Amino acid sequence: MEPIWAVGLMTGTVLDGYIDVALLKTDGETITEFGSYELVPYPDETNRLLEKTLAEARAWAFDGPEPDIFVEAEAAISRAQADAVCNVVEAAGLTMADIGIIGFHGQTVLHRAPIPGRIGATRQLGDGRLMAQLLGTDVAYDFRSADIAAGGQGAPLSAIYHKALLASAGCPKDTAVLNLGGVANVTWISGDGQIAAFDTGPANAPINDFVRSRGAGDMDRDGANALAGTVDEPRLAERLTIPYLSQPYPKSLDRFDFGYDWVEDLSLEDGAATLTAFSAAAVGAGLDTLPTRPTRLVVCGGGRWNPAMMKMLETYAKVEAVAAEDHGWRSDAVEAECFALLAVRTLRGLPISFPTTTGVETPQCGGRIVRANRPGDPILTITDAPVDHWQTIHEDLFAYNAAFVGEPNRSELQVMLHDQKGQVIAGAFGFTIWNYLYIQWLWVAEKHRNQGMAIRLLEAAEKRAQKRGCTGAWIDTFSESGLAAYRKAGYEVFGELPDFAAGQARIFLRKSLEATNKG
Ligand SMILES: Nc1ncnc2c1ncn2[C@@H]1O[C@H](COP(=O)(O)OP(=O)(O)OP(=O)(O)O)[C@@H](O)[C@H]1O
Numbered sequence: 001m002e003p004i005w006a007v008g009l010m011t012g013t014v015l016d017g018y019i020d021v022a023l024l025k026t027d028g029e030t031i032t033e034f035g036s037y038e039l040v041p042y043p044d045e046t047n048r049l050l051e052k053t054l055a056e057a058r059a060w061a062f063d064g065p066e067p068d069i070f071v072e073a074e075a076a077i078s079r080a081q082a083d084a085v086c087n088v089v090e091a092a093g094l095t096m097a098d099i100g101i102i103g104f105h106g107q108t109v110l111h112r113a114p115i116p117g118r119i120g121a122t123r124q125l126g127d128g129r130l131m132a133q134l135l136g137t138d139v140a141y142d143f144r145s146a147d148i149a150a151g152g153q154g155a156p157l158s159a160i161y162h163k164a165l166l167a168s169a170g171c172p173k174d175t176a177v178l179n180l181g182g183v184a185n186v187t188w189i190s191g192d193g194q195i196a197a198f199d200t201g202p203a204n205a206p207i208n209d210f211v212r213s214r215g216a217g218d219m220d221r222d223g224a225n226a227l228a229g230t231v232d233e234p235r236l237a238e239r240l241t242i243p244y245l246s247q248p249y250p251k252s253l254d255r256f257d258f259g260y261d262w263v264e265d266l267s268l269e270d271g272a273a274t275l276t277a278f279s280a281a282a283v284g285a286g287l288d289t290l291p292t293r294p295t296r297l298v299v300c301g302g303g304r305w306n307p308a309m310m311k312m313l314e315t316y317a318k319v320e321a322v323a324a325e326d327h328g329w330r331s332d333a334v335e336a337e338c339f340a341l342l343a344v345r346t347l348r349g350l351p352i353s354f355p356t357t358t359g360v361e362t363p364q365c366g367g368r369i370v371r372a373n374r375p376g377d378p379i380l381t382i383t384d385a386p387v388d389h390w391q392t393i394h395e396d397l398f399a400y401n402a403a404f405v406g407e408p409n410r411s412e413l414q415v416m417l418h419d420q421k422g423q424v425i426a427g428a429f430g431f432t433i434w435n436y437l438y439i440q441w442l443w444v445a446e447k448h449r450n451q452g453m454a455i456r457l458l459e460a461a462e463k464r465a466q467k468r469g470c471t472g473a474w475i476d477t478f479s480e481s482g483l484a485a486y487r488k489a490g491y492e493v494f495g496e497l498p499d500f501a502a503g504q505a506r507i508f509l510r511k512s513l514e515a516t517n518k519g
């Protein structure tokens with residue numbers, strides 16, 4: 001496939017109020033060109049709605065029907081992100097017609113990793129159909145469900161994009177990629193090109209929540225608090241015994257799996273320092289689980305802008321931390337670019353998750369695609385009274401069939417029984433087509449039933465059908481009496497549709513007209 005322009009959309013777990021929008025030209029395997037990138041703010045009311053939605057999602061905990069608020073939030077997210085796409089595409093000097101596909105991650109509101117005996121669960125709010133309608137462009141969305149359904153973690157999915165980035169930058173073999181969002185995830189490529197990826201632990205989410213709880217802003221901006229504080233080493237050492245950290249991958253986390261309650265009694269500065277050290281040390285513990293420990297990490301995601309975090313990666317994770325920008329990548333764009341690439345992969349039917357990235361048994365293609373209506377596309381109509389164009393289809397269909405099975409010679413047939421006064425007492429209607437007679441309707445007036453009328457009608461119809469060259473006949477019924485009568489006439493059951501009407505099966509019967517001839 002020729003590379004196409006794709007738009008990637010990401011709103012991560014920290015709910016920082018921004019939509020990450022990035023353009024990427026790609027064939028789904030390699031990066032041809034990085035396009036423009038912007039952080040577009042959500043409207044204030046959407047931010048408030050999202051906070052409420054996340055709280056309701058946690059209370060719901062995948063138990064029972066989804067909270068009603070999801071419907072409203074999903075529409076608001078989809079509309080706001082569609083607007084953002086329009087603006088970024090236009091500002092880049094392109095039109096929507098230049099965009100091959102949109103990769104719409106949606107908002108993760110809840111994520112639960114699988115455990116032995118129970119598959120995982122994940123929910124990203126985002127209505128791909130609505131976005132495709134609004135923008136008139138194909139949309140790939142719901143990237144994680146298929147992986148989860150197949151037994152995978154559903155995350156992280158960025159590994160295949162990180163691999164493409166590492167290849168494009170020609171990084172040394174011992175380099176891994178680290179994303180520091182609400183949660184931290186790492187991607188490592190083995191010498192023979194195998195990918196490993198997993199969530200290492202928290203990144204910014206607990207730091208943001210802690211700082212916010214002290215009324216000190218939305219984040220520890222530039223690591224100012226952490227840099228001014230002292231890490232509570234004993235407390236950190238104890239915290240580092242949490243089994244998740246050294247557990248073998250694959251593994252994934254929800255944004256709220258790690259909190260800040262364990263530093264609540266510390267000062268703002270010491271708390272921030274201890275939380276930052278914990279996120280960094282958790283990365284180190286994760287690196288220890290890889291077959292060979294990388295010596296360099298290219299760091300992307302918002303945490304890359306936190307100097308305390310970058311410094312602590314060196315001291316607590318014992319690894320060289322290089323900013324994404326040092327390789328010409330754009331820290332804040334990586335996740336959005338990733339979903340642009342994943343959308344193209346989905347379009348091409350290429351896998352987006354693998355046994356070593358999400359633990360899924362076989363690579364999964366994931367992502368659902370909605371095709372948009374474009375000018376010039378066929379128009380779909382549905383009617384309860386077909387007339388107009390049926391003849392066109394009919395003639396074409398018959399001509400098509402005739403080309404490989406000969407002329408159908410469809411010809412109708414009606415058999416009637418009248419009394420002496422001309423009153424109808426029984427009748428059958430059907431048609432012969434190719435080698436078969438089909439009796440569509442057969443009816444006997446009530447007072448004439450059980451007198452062999454049905455058999456007389458059928459025999460007459462069968463004779464006529466034989467003259468027309470038919471070698472078989474079929475009929476169907478969902479009445480007991482019909483079934484008995486047709487059996488008596490030499491028909492045998494060859495199929496049924498259970499519960500066709502009010503619990504009754506529709507029974508299909510056939511009879512060989514050749515056998516009748518011979519016998
Ligand atoms: N200048 C800065 N100083 C300190 N921290 C920063 C700075 N800029 C960004 N951050 C941190 O990065 C966070 C945003 O990170 P990012 O956008 O990568 O998260 P996300 O994509 O929502 O999360 P995830 O990757 O888990 O889905 C901010 O909320 C903040 O904690």
Ligand SMILES: CC(=O)N[C@H]1[C@@H]2OC[C@@H](O2)[C@@H](O)[C@@H]1O[C@H](C)C(=O)O
Binds near residue numbers: 154179181184185199
């Ligand atoms: C369920 C979910 O949304 N997980 C996110 C989250 O944020 C970081 C980390 O946890 C990662 O596993 C994932 O996002 C990135 C884009 C991923 O799938 O690679």
